[in-house]
Amino acid sequence: MTKNILVTNDDGVLAPGLLALAQEMRKLGTVTILAPDRNWSGGGHVKTLDRALRVREFHLDDGTQAFGGDGAPSDCVALATLGYFKEKFDLVVSGINVGANLGHDVTYSGTVTAAMEAVIAGLPGVAVSLEIPDGHVGPIDFGPSALAAGMAVRNVLQHGLPADTLLNVNVPFLKQDEIQGFRMTRQGLRVYHSRLDERVDPRGRPYYWIGGEAPTGVPESGTDVGALSDGFVSVTPLQLDLTAYRAVSEINTWNWHDPILSEVSLLRPSSVVAAEKQ
Amino acid sequence: MTKNILVTNDDGVLAPGLLALAQEMRKLGTVTILAPDRNWSGGGHVKTLDRALRVREFHLDDGTQAFGGDGAPSDCVALATLGYFKEKFDLVVSGINVGANLGHDVTYSGTVTAAMEAVIAGLPGVAVSLEIPDGHVGPIDFGPSALAAGMAVRNVLQHGLPADTLLNVNVPFLKQDEIQGFRMTRQGLRVYHSRLDERVDPRGRPYYWIGGEAPTGVPESGTDVGALSDGFVSVTPLQLDLTAYRAVSEINTWNWHDPILSEVSLLRPSSVVAAEKQ
Numbered sequence: 068m069t070k071n072i073l074v075t076n077d078d079g080v081l082a083p084g085l086l087a088l089a090q091e092m093r094k095l096g097t098v099t100i101l102a103p104d105r106n107w108s109g110g111g112h113v114k115t116l117d118r119a120l121r122v123r124e125f126h127l128d129d130g131t132q133a134f135g136g137d138g139a140p141s142d143c144v145a146l147a148t149l150g151y152f153k154e155k156f157d158l159v160v161s162g163i164n165v166g167a168n169l170g171h172d173v174t175y176s177g178t179v180t181a182a183m184e185a186v187i188a189g190l191p192g193v194a195v196s197l198e199i200p201d202g203h204v205g206p207i208d209f210g211p212s213a214l215a216a217g218m219a220v221r222n223v224l225q226h227g228l229p230a231d232t233l234l235n236v237n238v239p240f241l242k243q244d245e246i247q248g249f250r251m252t253r254q255g256l257r258v259y260h261s262r263l264d265e266r267v268d269p270r271g272r273p274y275y276w277i278g279g280e281a282p283t284g285v286p287e288s289g290t291d292v293g294a295l296s297d298g299f300v301s302v303t304p305l306q307l308d309l310t311a312y313r314a315v316s317e318i319n320t321w322n323w324h325d326p327i328l329s330e331v332s333l334l335r336p337s338s339v340v341a342a343e344k345q
Numbered sequence: 346m347t348k349n350i351l352v353t354n355d356d357g358v359l360a361p362g363l364l365a366l367a368q369e370m371r372k373l374g375t376v377t378i379l380a381p382d383r384n385w386s387g388g389g390h391v392k393t394l395d396r397a398l399r400v401r402e403f404h405l406d407d408g409t410q411a412f413g414g415d416g417a418p419s420d421c422v423a424l425a426t427l428g429y430f431k432e433k434f435d436l437v438v439s440g441i442n443v444g445a446n447l448g449h450d451v452t453y454s455g456t457v458t459a460a461m462e463a464v465i466a467g468l469p470g471v472a473v474s475l476e477i478p479d480g481h482v483g484p485i486d487f488g489p490s491a492l493a494a495g496m497a498v499r500n501v502l503q504h505g506l507p508a509d510t511l512l513n514v515n516v517p518f519l520k521q522d523e524i525q526g527f528r529m530t531r532q533g534l535r536v537y538h539s540r541l542d543e544r545v546d547p548r549g550r551p552y553y554w555i556g557g558e559a560p561t562g563v564p565e566s567g568t569d570v571g572a573l574s575d576g577f578v579s580v581t582p583l584q585l586d587l588t589a590y591r592a593v594s595e596i597n598t599w600n601w602h603d604p605i606l607s608e609v610s611l612l613r614p615s616s617v618v619a620a621e622k623q
């Protein structure tokens with residue numbers, strides 16, 4: 068039976084990375100596109116509840132019909148899965164993002180949070196991002212990353228994903244025959260070099276840019292950052308359970324019984340119950 | 346030595362929950378306030394890089410000086426820790442949010458993502474939210490939740506937090522003497538009842554609300570949802586490593602070697618290296 072695949076992204080419905088992804092996905096099933104009508108990078112996991120959302124029709128460079136919503140990538144996934152389309156989807160894939168989503172990036176990334184929203188909707192989610200070298204100018208070849216996305220999505224369509232899990236796929240900026248293959252990885256470490264730039268506007272009022280160099284990564288073995296640095300596509304399963312299980316026992320030894328603040332003594336001394344790991 | 350505490354929130358710098366938190370924090374150290382200048386609920390983990398940010402001075406109801414930034418909670422934490430203030434902070438606390446942040450809420454919550462941004466900046470982060478019963482109207486007593494925040498923050502100032510970890514504190518909507526105490530918990534399950542409402546504007550064009558009933562929770566033992574339902578304050582340590590370690594070995598058994606798509610065969614067959622758990 069043919070599979071229904073929802074394609075979305077973070078860079079906006081007209082971004083060439085989305086078209087490359089949609090064309091690859093068309094080999095695997097019926098493709099529907101609903102993505103932000105503008106660039107939404109760095110926008111996080113958003114649920115727009117305080118205003119209504121609009122959807123407009125677009126046509127991509129190859130004539131493909133697509134829809135653009137005026138919300139975040141996660142809003143687009145919510146719209147699509149809550150009934151904007153008649154179709155029931157089998158999988159949501161988001162990308163191809165211009166720029167890798169590694170380490171702590173995944174908590175900011177619209178590409179990744181679109182896949183999170185899919186998981187919350189009970190669907191498998193795959194996020195695909197292409198590393199872009201610092202200072203790169205000129206056209207981007209999405210060919211190798213589209214093929215990597217095809218491989219990941221074909222696998223997920225065949226095997227499913229464990230509950231509460233999405234795949235975060237990152238592709239190195241290499242020619243197709245230079246890519247070394249795939250590595251299953253864990254989330255690595257980014258080093259952010261953010262800096263605050265204070266400037267003064269023509270009316271003498273200060274304003275602030277979050278600036279600084281692009282983040283770098285710690286190319287540790289076994290991580291997404293390490294895989295890309297070795298020329299591999301990284302495939303990191305991510306979960307939406309953020310519990311730091313290893314921290315529970317330590318925090319449980321702290322004093323939660325005998326309040327130091329006199330006012331808190333009004334909180335009844337009581338049993339502190341340790342979290343049981345699921 | 347006196348501690349420098351940064352207070353921020355999600356509901357906006359003038360929200361009464363922030364004032365209650367700031368007043369409680371003043372018992373524990375020197376308090377500086379930088380929070381969004383407007384309500385930012387459901388806005389996710391945002392890093393505003395594509396526009397400049399403004400900061401204005403506010404005065405809270407008790408005359409306290411505060412600063413309001415025109416970005417997300419996480420932007421406010423970035424501004425504050427990257428040098429908007431001369432102070433070096435010892436801890437970031439965010440809240441008191443109107444409404445619990447339980448289960449998957451933590452991936453959307455501005456209250457929680459402010460604490461995430463603190464962790465990324467290398468500081469301990471604590472998020473504090475107060476459960477609000479569905480349909481509640483009228484004033485909210487932030488007293489018990491402020492005391493709970495004080496207990497959590499005092500503990501963190503004394504013990505520190507494990508690396509890459511923040512605390513997510515949720516307080517039940519109970520009178521002070523009805524609160525049963527504290528429970529260390531894991532992230533539980535929310536059940537979202539989102540529904541798409543299609544409407545038509547006066548010019549005949551459709552628009553869409555993400556609507557539906559408020560999310561409910563599965564009050565399982567050991568979880569944040571369960572603790573609140575039993576009348577306890579839940580304290581959940583959260584981490585920024587989202588790797589689904591338990592899924593790695595399964596995904597590693599999939600076929601990443603022999604491409605089914607002919608085009609993918611151009612990707613060299615190669616060693617698939619399993620992620621090593623840190």
